[in-house]
Amino acid sequence: MNTPPSPPATKRADGPSVRIGALVPLTRPGWAEAGRHLLAGMELGVREVNDVGGIAGRPLELVVRDTAADPRRAAAAVDELASLGVAALAGEYHSVVARAAATRADALGLPYLCSSAVLDALTEHPTRWVARLAPAQSHGWRIYADFLLSAGHSRIAVAAEPSVYWASGARILRDHIAPRGGTVVELDMRELSSTDVCDELVGTRATALLLLVGHPDPAVPVVRAVRRDQRLTEMMIGAPAGQPEFAEWAELLGGDGAAVPFLRYLPERLGPLGTRIRTALVERLAEAPSFVAFEGYDTVAVLADVLRSRGADRARTADSWSHVAVEGTRGRIQFSRTPGISVRQWLRAPVQVVDRDPAEPGRFRILHTG
Numbered sequence: 001m002n003t004p005p006s007p008p009a010t011k012r013a014d015g016p017s018v019r020i021g022a023l024v025p026l027t028r029p030g031w032a033e034a035g036r037h038l039l040a041g042m043e044l045g046v047r048e049v050n051d052v053g054g055i056a057g058r059p060l061e062l063v064v065r066d067t068a069a070d071p072r073r074a075a076a077a078v079d080e081l082a083s084l085g086v087a088a089l090a091g092e093y094h095s096v097v098a099r100a101a102a103t104r105a106d107a108l109g110l111p112y113l114c115s116s117a118v119l120d121a122l123t124e125h126p127t128r129w130v131a132r133l134a135p136a137q138s139h140g141w142r143i144y145a146d147f148l149l150s151a152g153h154s155r156i157a158v159a160a161e162p163s164v165y166w167a168s169g170a171r172i173l174r175d176h177i178a179p180r181g182g183t184v185v186e187l188d189m190r191e192l193s194s195t196d197v198c199d200e201l202v203g204t205r206a207t208a209l210l211l212l213v214g215h216p217d218p219a220v221p222v223v224r225a226v227r228r229d230q231r232l233t234e235m236m237i238g239a240p241a242g243q244p245e246f247a248e249w250a251e252l253l254g255g256d257g258a259a260v261p262f263l264r265y266l267p268e269r270l271g272p273l274g275t276r277i278r279t280a281l282v283e284r285l286a287e288a289p290s291f292v293a294f295e296g297y298d299t300v301a302v303l304a305d306v307l308r309s310r311g312a313d314r315a316r317t318a319d320s321w322s323h324v325a326v327e328g329t330r331g332r333i334q335f336s337r338t339p340g341i342s343v344r345q346w347l348r349a350p351v352q353v354v355d356r357d358p359a360e361p362g363r364f365r366i367l368h369t370g
Contacts (some may be wrong), residue, residue, distance in 0.1 A: 017061035021081030023091040030069035041296025071100035078104040087312040095119035095165040111317040115299040123342045131321040131344035143370030145176040147353040154182035157206035166212040194225035208236040215243040258358040267350040274329035298328035
């Protein structure tokens with residue numbers, strides 16, 4: 001299976017559609033901006049598939065459901081989409097929500113290609129039904145830990161909210177940093193205001209504060225408080241989950257939101273396909289696309305390739321993950337099994353640590369690659 005970088009124009013698809021269920025957070029408390037980018041990428045992918053004849057002459061169709069970052073709502077959407085006869089599921093940004101969707105898809109025997117969620121344990125046991133494009137959290141966050149250590153930060157504070165995802169991230173950081181002589185101190189955001197965080201940081205002697213919290217609250221108030229506290233002028237603020245990637249971060253924080261390193265899943269340079277898709281995404285979004293938009297496009301590219309070669313049979317789709325070889329916007333996509341990861345995983349997804357340039361907050365600087 002192989003998707004060409006720039007398909008030639010041909011007759012548009014016609015006839016009964018092949019449907020893919022799309023899970024995206026489009027309303028609060030979901031990260032709606034991430035959902036909008038994810039959906040834009042998937043919609044662009046569907047348009048391009050249909051412009052070159054669809055799936056064996058049948059149009060590809062997205063059946064979109066808003067998860068609003070609610071695991072129960074996502075699980076119910078999976079049940080509904082399965083009953084509607086979708087050939088596969090795609091999408092989701094929030095890891096805890098994607099885990100609920102993956103667990104339900106596994107139980108129903110419905111193929112699910114997870115676009116953006118990174119939590120290692122998407123299912124409790126290895127499954128044939130689920131594959132993932134985004135790097136596993138244990139991979140990306142170790143790269144982030146390496147960046148911290150290489151930048152001279154060995155005493156690190158994390159402002160964390162209760163969540164399986166945040167707890168997993170804190171554990172990955174601690175397990176990677178502690179053997180190298182570092183320390184991770186946790187600040188419980190259930191008990192602390194943004195002002196309290198500043199007072200706690202002074203006592204920890206940490207040189208870096210990581211935001212393992214929701215956006216915009218409490219992430220934005222914490223950043224503002226730390227930036228304005230004269231005792232913390234040398235404190236580095238980081239956000240490994242990627243909050244500063246999106247335009248809303250810069251709009252809310254301005255210069256205060258610059259120089260906050262985060263994980264981004266893009267290569268240093270896009271190839272011809274990635275460059276072309278970036279231009280199309282800018283036109284669709286009316287702003288620079290995030291890495292999440294590229295993940296959305298690549299999700300559809302992979303599923304379209306599978307459906308063309310194996311048909312819309314769910315079991316055959318699930319059995320095809322190991323045979324995928326698709327040229328995506330960010331590199332060649334292939335799935336493998338890896339220890340500790342319950343789903344088929346794209347192992348070569350690019351990982352960067354970047355931040356917004358203080359001199360030009362609309363520009364990103366690459367600080368570290370993995």
